Each structure stands twice: as C-alpha cells, then as structure tokens.
Amino acid sequence: MPLEPLSPDLLYRECDVSQFEFETTAELSDAKGLVGQERALDAIRFGTRMEKSGYNIFALGPHGAGMRDGVIRHLQSIIGQRPVPSDWVYVNNFTNPNKPIALRTTAGRAEALRSGVANLIQDLRGSIPAILESEEYKKRLAAIDANYTQHQGQAFETLRLRAEAKNITLLSTPSGFAFAPQREGEVMKPETFNELAEEEREKIKKTVGELEQELAAIFQHVPGWEKERRTQVHELNREVATNAVGHSIHDLAAMFEGNEKVAAWLTELETDLVDNIGFFTAEDREQQSPAMGPVGGDVFRRYTVNIIVENGPDAAPEPTAGNSNGGFIGGGAPIITEEHPSFANLIGRVEHMSHMGALVTDFSLIKAGSLHRANGGYLLIDALRMLREPLAWDGLKRALRTRRIVLEAPGDYLSLVSTVALEPDPIPLDTKVILFGDRLLYYMLAENDPEFRDLFKVSADFDDQIDRDGETDMLYAEMVATLCRESVLLPLTAAAVGRVIEESSRFAEDAEKLSLEVGSVTDLMQEADLYAREGAADAIDVSHIQRAVDERVHRSDRLRERSLEAITREVIMIDTEGAVVGQINGLSVLSLGQASFGRPTRITARTRMGQGNVVDIEREVDLGGALHSKGVLILTGFLSAHFAAAVPLSLGATLVFEQSYGGVDGDSASAAELVALISSLAEVPINQGLAITGSLNQLGHIQAIGGVNEKIEGFFDICLRRGLTGDQGVVIPHANVKHLMLRRDVIDAVERGVFSIYPAETIEEAVTLMTGIHAGLRDEDNEFERGTVFQRVDDRLAAFAETQASFGKPDSAEGKS
Amino acid sequence: MNTDPEEKTQSGPHKILIEIDSAVPQAEAISFAKRMGAPIGAQLVGCFVENQALMDLTELPFASEISFSGIVRPLESERLVREWGAQAGQAKAAFAAAAVEMGLEWSFDVKRGQPLFAIIESAVPEDVLVMNTGNHLTSLSDIGRALRAATADVHADVLLTSARRGIGAGDAPLVVLDDMTSQGEFCAHVAEALASRAGMTCLPVRGADTQLTDLAEIVRQMGASLVVASAQSKFFEKDDDATAFSMAVGCPVLLLGSERDITS
DSSP states (O other), rough: OOOOOOOGGGGGGOOGGOOOOOOGGSOOOOSSSTTHHHHHHHHHHHHHOOTTTTBBEEOOOOOOHHHHHHHHHHHHHHGGOOOOOEEEEEEOOHHHHHHHHEEEEEOOOHHHHHHHHHHHHHHHOOOOHHHTTTTHHHHHHHHHHHHHHHHHHHHHHHHHHHHHHEEEEEEEETTTTEEEEETTTEEOOOOHHTTHHHHHHHHHHHHHHHHHHHHHHHHHHHHHHHHHHHHHHHHHHHHHHHHHHHHHHHHHHHHTOOOOHHHHHHHHHHHHHHHGGGGGSHHHHHSTTTTTGGGGGGGGGGGGGEEEOOOOOOOOOOTTTTTOOOOOOOSOOOOEEEOOOOOHHHHHHHHHHEEETTEEEOOGGGOOHHHHTTTTTTEEEEEEHHHHSTTTHHHHHHHHHHTEEOOOOHHHHOOOOOOOOOOOOOOOOOOOEEEOOHHHHHHHHHOOOHHHHHOOOEEEOSSEEEEEEHHHHHHHHHHHHHHHTTTTTBBOOOOOOOOHHHHHHHTTTOEEEEOOOOHHHHHHHHHHHHHHHHHTTTOOOHHHHHHHHHHHHHHHHHHHHHHHHHHHTTSSSOOSSSSTEEEEEEEEEEETTTTEEEEEEEEEEEEESSSSSSEEHHTTOBBBBHHHHHHHHHHHHHHHHSSSSSSSSOOOEEEEEEOOOSBSSSSTTTTHHHHHHHHHHOOOOEETTEOOOOEEETTTTTEESHHHHHHHHHHHHHHHHHHSSSEEEEEEEEEGGGGGGOOOHHHHHHTTTTEEEEEBBBHHHHHHHHSSOOOOBBOOOOOOTTTHHHHHHHHHHHHHHHHHHHSSOGGGGOOOO | OOOHHHHHHHHOSEEEEEEEEESSOOHHHHHHIIIGGGGGGEEEEEEEEHHHHHHHHHHHHTTTTEEEOOEEEOOOOOHHHHHHHHHHHHHHHHHHHHHHHHHHOOEEEEEEOOOOTGGGGGGGTTTTTEOOOOOTTSSSSHHHHHHHHIIIIIOOEEEEEOOOOOSSSSTTTEEEEEEEOOOOOOOOHHHHHHHHTTTTTOOOOOOOOOOOHHHHHHHHHTTSSEEEEETTTOOOOOHHHHHHHHHHHOOOOEEEOOOOOOOO
C-alpha cells in the first residue's frame, strides 16, 4: 500500500475556543496551584509537613517551569499555621569575649532587650559619675587612702623613731633609703665614726644592719598593703555600683522572666558593670590604652546587644546584597529566598574593623546569614548558583546535618588560618531548605554525593508538559489569567488564550501536550501586551499573540536566513528536484542561542564489494557522535539481516553528510542513510523533491525523532524559495504525527496540494515512496518479488558475495573491521 | 625693710623657691606659683638638693641602700652622684615645662647640703620658700627649725605643702588666721590681696585662744584650699605647731615672715 500524505487537519491542532465561557481572562479567577504539577505539589506538601530531619526538598524541573512561584504560593498558604520563630541576639561573653553568647527571645522581644540594656547603660552613665563625685563616696575613698597612707607611714615612722632612739637616722636616696649614724641630731661624719672605739663601730654597724633588714621587710609588705587598699576600693565600688545597677537590672530581668539564659546573662552583665565601674568615669576611660582598648574605641560597646534575627510584626524586610527577595512574607514562619547563596550569605559572617593598623572584631560585628533569618521557616535556594560558590554547599550540608548554625570564616573552615577568631555560640537550626535545579543537576547530586540523599529526601519533580484536553485547556486558561495579573498585563481574549494554548503545544513539540514552562508563555504574553498597548487595545487578542510569535522568530532568524541563502545560492548543494542514485535529503535541527531551525543536509552513500563494512565517514574523522554511530551500526545490522542472509555480506559502503564540518550526532538520520544505501545498492535513484527524517531499528521500523516541526519547515522553506513544484514533501516517522504543530504557510501549502507530509512506519514504505518503485516483500520462497528495489539489492549483494568468493581471500584494502 | 602690707602685697614675692626632692615637682607648689605668682610675674626658682649627709654616709664601710623593692645593696658615691644627676635632669625638665606653661621666668639650681635648709641660703625677704611636709622622713622638728630659720631669720614667707593636689579647686576659699594682733591684721590684708589676685574668696578665722586642733577642724570644714597665717602667730606656740596644723588641715599653709614687731 503506497503511503498516503497526511491531511491538513493532522498537521496542527487548533484550540476550540468555543469551549471557553469567558470573553477575557479578566473574568477568570486565579489558578489553584500550579497547573499539571500535582505530583510535585504533593511532594512539597509532604515535605513541608514532615518535621523529621533530612526531609528538605529538591524541586527539579525545566527552567521556566514556575517552580519557585509555585512553591512560594504553597508556603504562603501554610506559614500562618506555623508559630512565629524566636528572635536571636548575640551578646558579649564577659568571661571569654572570644565566645559570644547567643540568646533567644520570643518573637519581637529582641528589641526590648537591646533597648533595655542600652537605656540601662545610658542611665548609669549619668548616675554612677554623680555617685562617684558625691561627698559620701569621696569621703569613704579618702578614708581608704588615708588608712593606706597611715599604715605605710606608720610603719616608716615607727622604724624611724626606733632608729632615732638608737641614734640612727633614715635618709632618702634616689632609689630607696639608707640608715646613717648620727650624733647630737646631726649625721655622723666619716672621720668622727672612724674615731670611735672598735666595739662602738661594730655595734653601730650591727644596729644599722638590723634596721636595714626591718626596712626591707616593710617594703616587702607594701605590695600587700597596696593590694589590700585596692581590694577595699574595689569593694567600695562594688557596693556603690551594686546599688546603682541592681535596681535597673532587676527591672530588666523582670521583663524576661522565664528566660533562664537571658537572666543568667543579665547577672553576668551586672557583675561586669560592677567590676568595671571605672568605665563610667572619664578619667579611667582616657587611661585605657588605645592599642589594648575596645573595638571602635567605645568601652560601652561590650554592653550592646547585637540583634541578628528579628521576627516581630514590626520587623522590616532586611535588604542584603543579592537578596532582593529577602524578608518576611506575612506573619508566621519566614520565607527567605537567597539570591546569592555564598558561604557567608548562608551561614553568616563575622565582620572586622581596622583599628590601629590591625583587623579587629567582636560580637557586635556578627552578621546573620539566610539560615538565621529562615530559622523556623523556609529557605529557597537555586542549587546551581549555590554549587558555584566555594564552600557554600558544604556549609549548608553541615548546618542541616548538625541542625546548628556555626559561624565560621572560610579561612577557619578550611583551617587555613590559625589566628584567634570569634567562636560564637551555635544557634539551633530548624528550617526547611528548598533547592531548585534542573533534572541533570539533581541526578548528578543524587549519584555522586551520598549526603545529598540523606538531607534532601523529598524530590518535587515538576513536569514540563501536561496532556492537552478540554479540561486542561480551561486550567491553562486560568493559569494564563494568573500570569497576566502577576505580570500586570492586559487581559487576553478567549481567542488569544486559544492561540497561546496552540503555541504552548508548539513549545512542547507535541500537539497532544501543553508546555508547563511558564517562563516562555509569560515572555510571549509580555511581548503581545506591548503590541496591544501600543495599539491602544483593551485586551490582548490573537493578532497580538501572533505578532509576538512572528517577531520573536524574526529577531533570531539571521542564521536561518543565511542557511537558506547558502542553499539557494547553491553554496550548499541541496537538490529539491530530480532523482539521484545514492543521494538523499536528510534533515537536522540547528540550535544556537534563541535560534532553532531545521535544514536539509545531503547524505550520500557509495557501495562496492567489500568485507561487510559500512564506513561512517563522520565517525572516521571524529565528527560523528556516539548516537550517530549507533544509528549507522543499526542500519548495518538491518542490511546484513535483511539481505543476502545466506551469504557473507560482501559489501563495502561509505556514508557521509556532505558539506557538514561541524559534527553530527543523534540517530534521526539513520532512516535516510539506509534509503541512500539501498538506492546505491539497487542503483535506483531517489526523488530529490522529498526529504526524510526518522530513526531506524534493526527490524526496519522507523522510530520517532525530535524537532519534527522544524525539520519539515526547514525543507519546506527551501522548496518555497525555489518555487514549489507540487510534488515535494517530507517523510516523517508515523509516531511523530502527534507532534505536529506546523506553521500556517506549510499547512496552506498542504491544503493546496503543493506540499505533502508522509508518515512512514517501515523502511519499506519510505523506500517505495522515495524511489517510486515498490520496495518488495519476501515471498514463500523467501525471495523478494521481481523488479522490486529489495530484489535488486539482494541480487547485488549476492553478486558481491560470489565475486568475493571467486577471489578466494578477503580484500586487504578493506580488511579493517 | 618695707613692712607696709599694701606695698608687700603690691610688690608680692619676687621669687618662689621650690625645693625639689624627686623628679616630680610638687603639684601644690606649681599651682601656688600659677595662681599667686603668675599675675605679678614672680620668678620661679627650682632647687634640687643633694643631701650632704648621704654623701658622707657613702664613706662609711657598711653604708647600704634599701631599694623600694626591699633589696639591700652597698651605697656607692659614684652611683649616688649619677642617680642624683639623672633625677635633677628630669626635675629640671619638668620644672621648666611647668614654668614655660605659666609664662614665668625660671631658674634651676643644684645644691649639695641639708634638705629644707639649702634653699634658705638663697632666700631673701619677700621670697616664698616652698617646703614639703609630706616626706615621712622629715621630722616635724626639722621642718619646724627650717620654718623658724626661714621666717624669723630671713623673714621670707614659707608655703608648707603636703599633698600632690593643686590649690583652689573652683570656689574653695582662701582662709586667713587672725589672732587679733597686729600681725594677724597684717596677714588679713595680705590674704585679701592674694585672694583678689587669684580670684578667690577670702574668709577670716578670728580667735586668740582657739586650740590648734579646733582651729584645724574649723578650717577643714570651711573647705579651704589655702590658709594664710603669720609664722609668729599666737596659734603656733611651738616650732612643730605650724607643720602639724598644715598636715591637719589638708591644704597648703602660707606662713608670712615679717620683721615688724608683733606686739601691738
């Protein structure tokens, strides 16, 4: 049975707009969830309900599938049911400043703590100096000093008087004291001393020695007396400070009753304030060495409260670099999108200041990361962006695995630096991370990273297309309506919606499917909206959609035009008329950037006697990919099994894509290659007015290929440029008929009968059509019918085998396998 | 000798002689010089005294020095001279800086002799000698003798200092002790002139038979920053009294020496 061309109605599936009961999409309500993504949405619902560790979510799907918007919409519907997470602050650890303390407060209370402490300090800065300047305090301090001075002076005076009683006087030297004998109130001259009796001199010497030892002992006591004095001053200050500080701290602690950790820190705060009461006097502050002083030079910095996460109702969205979506949506749990998922942006950072030529830091320079802000809620991250950032993936995994956020600089994380660094308290992490990425990325991670499967147990697989039927048409219309409103576009008419649906099938490369890559649909509508507004229209109609389609093609059409030009100018040799043995028009799709178009390629086959090898010239010169080579091997298998099965395949053949220098891959030309080979073997010419595309299996069945619409249109464009002859067309796999969504001009040509599309299921059908001679079937004698193409092939191969046998041994020039 | 209190106060001290016994000049002395001497352009004279007795001591075989850290070592003349030289150099530099800041003429001398008495040799009437009573090693009797020598023999004034604080904190008054004699009246005039020059309030304390301890308490309660009295005042019967009084009131005391007969 000869192949019949497809009727025009099978070349394009129009949308029946009569099913729509609206005039414009303005009448439609928003789509309930993402259209056609029930599986993925179910996965997200499961993942967000699952509280156990490791049930983070990876949303995989094609770019533009609207995954993120879909996820956010779902999260928005549930965050109100979740409690508002706690606020977090970092405060100074007075005993170990390198380990800042993390404090948790109920949502919205961090500011109360911060301002409470700030007000406390401010009040003390006024009250404590006043207390220290008071007469009462000065009197008590003076009493301590006087006591110390008296103590010291008394010891000296006692010794001095004892020495005086022994006629020894105490003299002051530049670096200490000395004892000197005296007589009649005057220090004894050396000559007077020498005139004394030996016994007297020895006595004086002994007395002086004893006194010197006593004085040395007094000096050794001085540090102890000084320490005692300091202790007394310290106790005085403690008493003063405790009175001043105690009340205010008590009031502040009452505000956080029940929060043990805050209460404990306030106790330490009180202790530190008392111990450092000198901070509140200008004199003591000035005495602090700048080099050893606090970061930024402000001694009261140690008492600040660094709020890193604030979840109260008044919390403003926090803008961070690259995080345009950072913030809180509604009440309840936060939803944070991290647009720049670097290590520091995720985990947080400790900043440094330049101080006296060095970089210094403290707890007040701790900055929150996305994990902090999303704690208790949800964190959305583009997986590929994160994987590009050094250490970000490892850092995120560690946080999820340990359920803690540990602030660490990348240098410390890699153990590259060993300087003293801040080690802030880790913060418990309870957040659901949702990664977005394409399928390849997901499968690579699942295959190569064992931790990935443990931490991201939920995959939300977003489909890229749905079945197209009446019900989904309506759902799609609602989706279009939603996209319109979200993008602030004019509403679409029902007819425009229908056109969008048709274009969606074109995107999906399947008349029975609708594309769910909403990005492309949105782009189409946005461009149509522009044209509609420029035309002062109230709504987007079919003409605007069509114009958007045409303009988009036009903008990326330069390459296609140059390709057509090369062929029409016969720089690239393609025949569209006549018949040639061993030469056929194959079809391929060229995709570069936004341009994607089909074009014919001349495939030629040459055959001779040989060792049964079909040489794929593309493969021989490394221009053929593995899939293409597989196709050639398959057709070789068909040949060897289908013809001259009882004799050795004594064929030598070469196949090439003429004038192709950029490499070929895929097996969509294997049917064409086989037809060319058969033509060459049978010495039967092929109609050059036909092109063919299709993948072949070893049984001779023609299998579906991709890009069928572009391929048909590519050959049509050449024929159109040269002038349609009326008997030109394209042979496609029957299995691809359902994918047809051809251009209007192709359909018109088919309707006029000047161009045809033939659906072939077997190689026999293709051969018969393209040669005009019946391919042939085996009869009961297992012989092909006489006069058929296959009979000629069979005979030719048998002749090769016979000739081969008559030579006696294999031809060495074709001996390679 | 001009004993007219007005002339005395108008001409004021020509020199303020300060004995320096360490590398740091007494703050009270500097403060006095600034408030009292600067307005009349008095000359500041610093005198670093190398104690002769110490030098003599180095010749004794057992002479030793006990350092501030309690270490005992031999007292050697060469080292002593070196240390004196270093200390005097530092003292001179600090002294000069203070004088320049006050805009006063200054000179500095190094004498070897007996502390407290060395500067008396350079003094003339109308000079003010600054004596430090806060040195634990100087007995009250030594100070009293030096005080007597300066005021009664040389008729110079003596400022007794004991602490390292300045004079006249803001509104603190100048107190004058008036023993109801002509000397007391003379002191009152001098004190008023000084107070006026320094921008201070002058408050008299009058009484002939007031006990010294009571007097000191009264002055302390008045919050005086400077007390002016006659060195021959009835309040100071013994040589030690003025010194003891100075230490009791906790502020400098200016004792006026005078050739005028104190009997009325």
